[in-house]
Amino acid sequence: MHSVSKNIAAHKKSKMLLFAFLLLFFSEYFAQNTIKIKMPKGRIAFTSDGNLHDSDDWGATAFSLAFIHYAGLEKHFVHYDYNNHLGKSRASWEKIMDDAAKGGAKRFGLDVSKVFNNQTEQEDAIANFVKEAKKSSKNNPLWFICAGPMHTAYNLIKATPKEKRQFIHAISHSKWNEEHSHGATKMTWADMKKDFPTVVYHDLIDQNKSNGEDDFQSHIKNWQWLKESENPNWQWLYTIDDTYQVDQLERWKSNTEKHFDISDAGMTYWLITGGPNGGNDKAGWKEVKALFTNKPIENNRPTPEIKVTAKDYIFIEAESTKSKLQKWNRIQFGDANYKANASGFSYLEFTGNQPDSPKPNSPLKYKFTAPKDGNFRLLLKSSKRLKGDKADCCNTISIKMAGNFKSATSLSKNELKNYTKFFLEENEKTLKKEWHWAQKAENGAHIVHDLIYQFEKGQNYTLTLAGKSKHFNVDYLLFYNSDKLSLRDAKEFFSNHKK
Numbered sequence: 001m002h003s004v005s006k007n008i009a010a011h012k013k014s015k016m017l018l019f020a021f022l023l024l025f026f027s028e029y030f031a032q033n034t035i036k037i038k039m040p041k042g043r044i045a046f047t048s049d050g051n052l053h054d055s056d057d058w059g060a061t062a063f064s065l066a067f068i069h070y071a072g073l074e075k076h077f078v079h080y081d082y083n084n085h086l087g088k089s090r091a092s093w094e095k096i097m098d099d100a101a102k103g104g105a106k107r108f109g110l111d112v113s114k115v116f117n118n119q120t121e122q123e124d125a126i127a128n129f130v131k132e133a134k135k136s137s138k139n140n141p142l143w144f145i146c147a148g149p150m151h152t153a154y155n156l157i158k159a160t161p162k163e164k165r166q167f168i169h170a171i172s173h174s175k176w177n178e179e180h181s182h183g184a185t186k187m188t189w190a191d192m193k194k195d196f197p198t199v200v201y202h203d204l205i206d207q208n209k210s211n212g213e214d215d216f217q218s219h220i221k222n223w224q225w226l227k228e229s230e231n232p233n234w235q236w237l238y239t240i241d242d243t244y245q246v247d248q249l250e251r252w253k254s255n256t257e258k259h260f261d262i263s264d265a266g267m268t269y270w271l272i273t274g275g276p277n278g279g280n281d282k283a284g285w286k287e288v289k290a291l292f293t294n295k296p297i298e299n300n301r302p303t304p305e306i307k308v309t310a311k312d313y314i315f316i317e318a319e320s321t322k323s324k325l326q327k328w329n330r331i332q333f334g335d336a337n338y339k340a341n342a343s344g345f346s347y348l349e350f351t352g353n354q355p356d357s358p359k360p361n362s363p364l365k366y367k368f369t370a371p372k373d374g375n376f377r378l379l380l381k382s383s384k385r386l387k388g389d390k391a392d393c394c395n396t397i398s399i400k401m402a403g404n405f406k407s408a409t410s411l412s413k414n415e416l417k418n419y420t421k422f423f424l425e426e427n428e429k430t431l432k433k434e435w436h437w438a439q440k441a442e443n444g445a446h447i448v449h450d451l452i453y454q455f456e457k458g459q460n461y462t463l464t465l466a467g468k469s470k471h472f473n474v475d476y477l478l479f480y481n482s483d484k485l486s487l488r489d490a491k492e493f494f495s496n497h498k499k
Helices: 002-032 056-070 091-107 122-134 150-158 162-167 175-179 189-195 220-228 232-240 244-250 265-272 285-292 413-417 429-433 487-497
Strands: 043-048 077-082 115-117 142-147 168-172 200-203 217-219 259-261 313-317 328-332 346-350 361-369 374-384 396-403 420-424 436-442 452-455 460-467 472-481
Touching: 043 056, 043 122, 043 150, 043 265, 056 077, 056 091, 056 142, 056 232, 056 259, 056 265, 056 285, 077 091, 077 122, 091 115, 091 232, 115 122, 122 150, 122 162, 142 150, 142 265, 150 168, 150 189, 162 168, 168 265, 217 220, 220 232, 220 259, 220 285, 313 361, 346 361, 374 396, 374 420, 374 487, 396 413, 396 472, 436 487, 460 472, 472 487
Parallel strands: 043 077, 043 142, 077 115, 142 168, 168 200
Antiparallel strands: 217 259, 313 472, 328 346, 346 472, 361 460, 374 436, 374 452, 374 472, 396 420, 396 460, 420 436
16 A cells, blocks of 8 residues: 555646646647547538428438537537428428427437427528528628528528628538429529529538448448447437338338438538538548547547636546535545546545436535636536446436526526536446546436536636436536537547546
8 A cells, every 4th residue: 555655645746737737738739639520610500301202301300410419519509490391291200300300409408499390480490590690700600501402491591681691601412402393392502592692602412322331321230339329319319210111101212121311411510520621521320420429530630729728617626525425435546446547546436326316415515716707518527337237327416506607508597506417428338447528417308408607707606516326436527618618629638638
């Protein structure tokens, strides 16, 4: 144990230098490293069909919303209208698109008030699109993904102020969508270009088989990892894709017992990986899996330098609480269950309750002062220790905030003042061996939210963290300025430097 004490003492000394090192090299880190998610400035809007002809839009819609969520771009999402095939429609398909669009937005923490069914909410959809178009500028453009017939897209742009159209970027990849004319759907992509010449148009390659057998449209065996995962949202993504019976109704040759098609989601992936600035238009299932599992495939484009000061984050060691630990154990270097690479060579593990998330227990309080005005998002460096439990156990905790703050997320202040379930999204069995991030709250079945608080400089706040599921481990708490850092930037940096 003498060598253990020496190691701990040495680490405490080195930790005093960590923050200086952090500030000194933060800019250099971001300048030299590459990341996959690099959406251009601006916001994201969609129009899609799915209510006739194109059942593949069910899956493409759901996956596009998931892409935004896993890329940490929820704040950029401002509009989604669907069932946009006008005049001719299939009622049963409209309901499936309700689940894909509004249900998908709820599952992945997006603003459901920005999602509209064109069969029943067309006027609201136009009003919302116009509102977002009016906000547009050179530094805040509106990226408009056109994933269905163009008549609705035409009507939306027609309703916008002429001087704002130059800041709208319309995106398409499908000749069928661009030229389709059926029922009340008449206007085409060519009509849009002719009548709205100041709009910026992006004609992508068709992501149906653009990347061979690894495409967004590929053999269903490539997507089995979704079905076989412990994550219910991934399983849902697998089942929302179109079915063989649907293809028979449409008299198509494709058979989704072998065929998985979310090709329209390729436009979303292209945009969030850079768009016209090097975005990947030839991606597929491998890139989706990399995005979902937080292991991006880098595209070797340098990221811009980001200058960060100590005022842009709040770092709190879990074991620094002044509260009685009660059902929490402090695990240190040398202990039997110690997990390697813990910050400060120690962390807390909850030992109460059961592994399957009962009521909050043994609350721990953490008091801190806001370093500046701004929106700060909460992450927990955490993990779980499975002892013969299912992979989706031991992964939740409860969080509440006290103080003079405002909500900067989809939960109300009152909801943030009361206990909210906070969890590790990933549920693969390998998680028990590694540190990961708890980054999402759940309020209602499968309805997820970020925890983002608007703080005031110099104000004091108290975060209460209570045990929920047994064997949940917490290394440290991190609030980062979400107005300055993306989720991916914050997670990647602190994963590399906070150990």
